[in-house]
Amino acid sequence: MKLVAAVYTLASVAVLTLMVMRPPVQISNTATTTTAATAPATVTNQTVSAPAVPATPVATPATDSAVPATPPATSNKPAPDAKAVPDYAREQRLASEISDAIMDGEVVSLNDGTQNFMGILTAAEQPRGAVIILHGRGYHPDWEDVAHPLRTGLAAKGWTTLSLQMPVLEKEAKYYDYVPLFANADKRIDAGIAFLKQKGIAPVVLVAHSCGAHMAMNWINTRGDGDIAAYVGLGMGATDFEQDMVQAFPLDKMKVPVLDVYGEKEYPQVISLAAERQTLMQKAGNSNSKQMVLPEADHYFKDKGEELNAVVANWLNSLPL
Numbered sequence: 001m002k003l004v005a006a007v008y009t010l011a012s013v014a015v016l017t018l019m020v021m022r023p024p025v026q027i028s029n030t031a032t033t034t035t036a037a038t039a040p041a042t043v044t045n046q047t048v049s050a051p052a053v054p055a056t057p058v059a060t061p062a063t064d065s066a067v068p069a070t071p072p073a074t075s076n077k078p079a080p081d082a083k084a085v086p087d088y089a090r091e092q093r094l095a096s097e098i099s100d101a102i103m104d105g106e107v108v109s110l111n112d113g114t115q116n117f118m119g120i121l122t123a124a125e126q127p128r129g130a131v132i133i134l135h136g137r138g139y140h141p142d143w144e145d146v147a148h149p150l151r152t153g154l155a156a157k158g159w160t161t162l163s164l165q166m167p168v169l170e171k172e173a174k175y176y177d178y179v180p181l182f183a184n185a186d187k188r189i190d191a192g193i194a195f196l197k198q199k200g201i202a203p204v205v206l207v208a209h210s211c212g213a214h215m216a217m218n219w220i221n222t223r224g225d226g227d228i229a230a231y232v233g234l235g236m237g238a239t240d241f242e243q244d245m246v247q248a249f250p251l252d253k254m255k256v257p258v259l260d261v262y263g264e265k266e267y268p269q270v271i272s273l274a275a276e277r278q279t280l281m282q283k284a285g286n287s288n289s290k291q292m293v294l295p296e297a298d299h300y301f302k303d304k305g306e307e308l309n310a311v312v313a314n315w316l317n318s319l320p321l
Contacts, residue, residue: 077176077246080218084180086167088115094140095165102142104152110164110191112184118165119192122155129229129321130201132192133163134185134212136235136300137178141165146209146234149305150312157313160201164192166212175239178211179246185215186222193227203229203321207312210235210299217250225256229321230288232259232312235266235299237273249273251280257288259315261308263297270299288319 095118099107105122120141131154135147141163142148151161166188167181189206196204206228208216213236225231231254239245251258260277262270274291281289292311297304 077244078179079246080182080186080222081180082183084184085114086181086184087169090168090170091117091165094118094168098140098142104155105142105161105163108162108195110188110195112167112187112191117188119195120151120161120163122151122161122163124155124158124160126158127160127201128158128317129203129205130160130162130196131205131207131316132189132196133161134166134189134206134208134216135163136210136212137175138168138171138173138211140168145300145302145305146308149301149309150207153305153309154313154316157309157317159205159313159316160196162192162196164188166215175211175214175243176246178214182215182218186219189216189219190223205230205232205316207232208234209301210238213237214245214247218247220254221247221250225254228256230257230259230316230319232261232315233277234261234301234308235263235270236260236277237270238267238299239269249277249280251277252283254284255286257286257319258284259289259312260291261294261311263299263301263304264293264295265298267299290315 095107099118102120105120108119108121109116110119111117118141131150133141133147133150135141135143139147141151147163151163154161167178167184169177169181193204196202204227206216208231213233216231216233217236220231236249237245251260258281260274260281262274278291281291292315294301294304294307294311297307301308
């Protein structure tokens with residue numbers, strides 16, 4: 001028995017020694033206002049303090065826990081399809097439901113090459129530029145948890161916003177069902193940029209959440225980032241069970257600054273991909289790119305609209321655009 005106790009004691013000491021020796025992941029804990037990174041090829045990862053709530057540092061997952069940058073090739077994965085058609089009838093129902101209730105903005109009509117779709121233009125008094133907002137899967141441009149707080153809040157911070165109705169399907173549709181519609185989403189982003197150019201509002205920033213971020217990444221893959229001055233991705237990488245991403249993040253190819261924001265209580269896949277996204281942004285080498293964690297926020301940033309707006313607005317206003 002004494003021999004067993006001695007072995008157990010030695011094993012315990014060894015485990016504790018390994019835990020002490022393991023290097024911690026360092027993430028700075030800052031106030032809402034963000035500053036530009038100093039090293040030209042460094043992307044900082046920060047936690048953001050919510051007002052009146054102590055900030056809780058959230059460790060970025062180790063690199064070896066991230067999903068590989070290039071999704072494994074499979075023959076049954078869908079691809080963007082120029083012939084894919086959204087549920088236009090559902091889009092019209094959504095437009096009818098929300099149009100009359102919009103008091104702080106102007107409903108505008110854009111065209112995706114086949115049919116008109118809705119946008120909401122919210123003008124800033126003295127605009128620094130314009131922000132195009134892409135909502136998540138199955139929602140609309142005045143969605144209460146992300147689209148509405150950003151389209152109204154950023155306008156109050158000096159950015160005219162154009163929130164677009166992105167293509168939708170029936171409520172039960174999953175990520176793979178939406179992938180073919182990425183081609184239609186490309187046309188909607190193009191239409192939004194053209195609309196703002198006609199109004200002479202520049203620079204243009206693209207802000208996209210969840211499935212809208214997948215659509216934005218596809219647009220950047222196909223069009224490049226020459227028509228935008230910055231990109232903000234919210235909850236990037238979310239898919240459905242056993243449905244892998246069909247495209248790698250093109251973040252390493254982007255020349256414009258990128259803000260990657262995700263919640264502390266995000267979906268596991270979004271968190272697991274955080275290290276990969278950060279590595280790709282570092283490879284791109286833009287010193288103004290950042291990755292930030294919003295404490296207590298879930299994937300939909302529910303009840304965190306004010307904090308989310310502050311993070312995005314402060315970052316945009318810090319950029320030399």
